[in-house]
Amino acid sequence: MNHQGTLGVAVIGTGRMGADHVRRIDTVISGARVAAVVDIDAERAEKVARGIEGCTPHTDLAAAMADPAVDAVLIASPGPAHEAALLAAFERDLPVLCEKPLTPDAASALRVLRAEQALGHRRTQVGFMRRYDAGYLRLKSLLDAGTYGRTLMLHNKHRNPATPPGFTDAMLVNDSVVHEIDTTRWLLGEEITAVRVLRPVPSGNAPDGLGDPSLFLFETSAGQVVDTELFQNCGFGYQVVCEAVCERGTARTGDDHGLVVNSEGHWGGSITPGFVERFADAYDRQVQRWVDATRRGEVEGPSCWDGYAAAAVCEAGVRAQLTGDRVAVELVERPALYS
Ligand SMILES: NC(=O)C1=CN([C@@H]2O[C@H](COP(=O)(O)OP(=O)(O)OC[C@H]3O[C@@H](n4cnc5c(N)ncnc54)[C@H](O)[C@@H]3O)[C@@H](O)[C@H]2O)C=CC1
Numbered sequence: 001m002n003h004q005g006t007l008g009v010a011v012i013g014t015g016r017m018g019a020d021h022v023r024r025i026d027t028v029i030s031g032a033r034v035a036a037v038v039d040i041d042a043e044r045a046e047k048v049a050r051g052i053e054g055c056t057p058h059t060d061l062a063a064a065m066a067d068p069a070v071d072a073v074l075i076a077s078p079g080p081a082h083e084a085a086l087l088a089a090f091e092r093d094l095p096v097l098c099e100k101p102l103t104p105d106a107a108s109a110l111r112v113l114r115a116e117q118a119l120g121h122r123r124t125q126v127g128f129m130r131r132y133d134a135g136y137l138r139l140k141s142l143l144d145a146g147t148y149g150r151t152l153m154l155h156n157k158h159r160n161p162a163t164p165p166g167f168t169d170a171m172l173v174n175d176s177v178v179h180e181i182d183t184t185r186w187l188l189g190e191e192i193t194a195v196r197v198l199r200p201v202p203s204g205n206a207p208d209g210l211g212d213p214s215l216f217l218f219e220t221s222a223g224q225v226v227d228t229e230l231f232q233n234c235g236f237g238y239q240v241v242c243e244a245v246c247e248r249g250t251a252r253t254g255d256d257h258g259l260v261v262n263s264e265g266h267w268g269g270s271i272t273p274g275f276v277e278r279f280a281d282a283y284d285r286q287v288q289r290w291v292d293a294t295r296r297g298e299v300e301g302p303s304c305w306d307g308y309a310a311a312a313v314c315e316a317g318v319r320a321q322l323t324g325d326r327v328a329v330e331l332v333e334r335p336a337l338y339s
């Protein structure tokens with residue numbers, strides 16, 4: 001950190017999310033600056049670095065982490081590249097905010113967890129940003145307070161207008177449903193113990209070979225049941241809704257439509273076009289909280305355990321997609337570092 005205590009951040013991966021995080025650190029949040037960016041695409045790194053004072057573009061991860069101006073790392077490369085970046089950051093004992101998923105499979109997530117455990121202290125916050133969304137936070141407080149009794153079920157909807165090119169069935173789980181896996185574990189405070197996937201006839205708007213939409217069913221260690229409709233090519237906009245069913249009431253977040261207009265015999269509002277708009281405040285809050293905690297020398301938020309547990313559920317989800325069976329989730333014992 002420089003003498004004013006400003007955190008120098010290296011952002012790894014300067015695509016959709018990475019470039020947005022660079023903008024956020026540069027212009028929205030306080031206490032940090034973008035000291036370096038890294039991308040295997042040199043032109044992209046240079047383009048993003050341009051115009052940011054003191055920001056060095058790199059194609060080499062190790063070189064960026066060795067830069068004395070770099071105090072912390074924000075990983076926004078694709079999931080399969082996260083393990084190498086996390087292990088490189090741990091080697092230098094650098095604090096990390098890692099976009100979800102921690103890694104795309106349980107074995108690599110466990111390797112990351114063990115490497116952090118070997119450091120003897122937490123270094124990682126995983127980018128499960130819904131935990132910073134105002135609506136989800138209100139729902140969590142309500143459920144924790146037990147105002148309506150025990151929570152019995154959650155109904156989730158997760159709809160995107162369209163999938164990017166190359167999206168696969170496994171990515172439906174690892175990139176998309178991973179959010180519901182995390183919110184389920186976080187809201188209920190329980191592990192997910194089994195997964196089933198039901199697949200209706202695919203939408204004619206889904207790319208060939210993609211099983212979209214689909215319905216995921218989770219069972220938890222406390223016997224709750226959670227369903228998630230995942231529809232990634234719904235065409236009409238971006239919607240994320242979570243309804244909790246408790247013993248004496250229900251509570252739902254996500255279906256507020258902002259401004260409602262009456263005109264020419266109709267009433268209605270608009271739907272956000274994508275996650276960048278829907279979760280803008282949550283991303284800002286997530287990164288600000290990471291910067292604030294890091295500057296205090298602390299680590300908070302979703303941990304490597306949360307990332308590993310989510311990866312293990314994802315792995316069961318991918319198997320359930322392929323087989324149509326109920327697949328049990330297997331977890332190692334939770335280390336004391338994450339208790
Ligand atoms: N929290 C959220 O709501 C969202 C999170 N994400 C997550 O953000 C991450 C990035 O996703 P997108 O920005 O959508 O991907 P993207 O494909 O738009 O960008 C990825 C960038 O990383 C670069 N890259 C690839 N391998 C690399 C490596 N080994 N080292 C450095 N750079 C590398 C690519 O050249 C590209 O510029 C993923 O983990 C994804 O799951 C993505 C969308 C929303």
Ligand SMILES: O=C1[C@@H](O)[C@H](O)[C@@H](O)[C@H](O)[C@H]1O
Nearest residue numbers: 158160175176177179232275
């Ligand atoms: O993380 C995200 C994307 O990677 C994913 O592809 C989308 O389905 C999610 O809604 C978004 O939040």
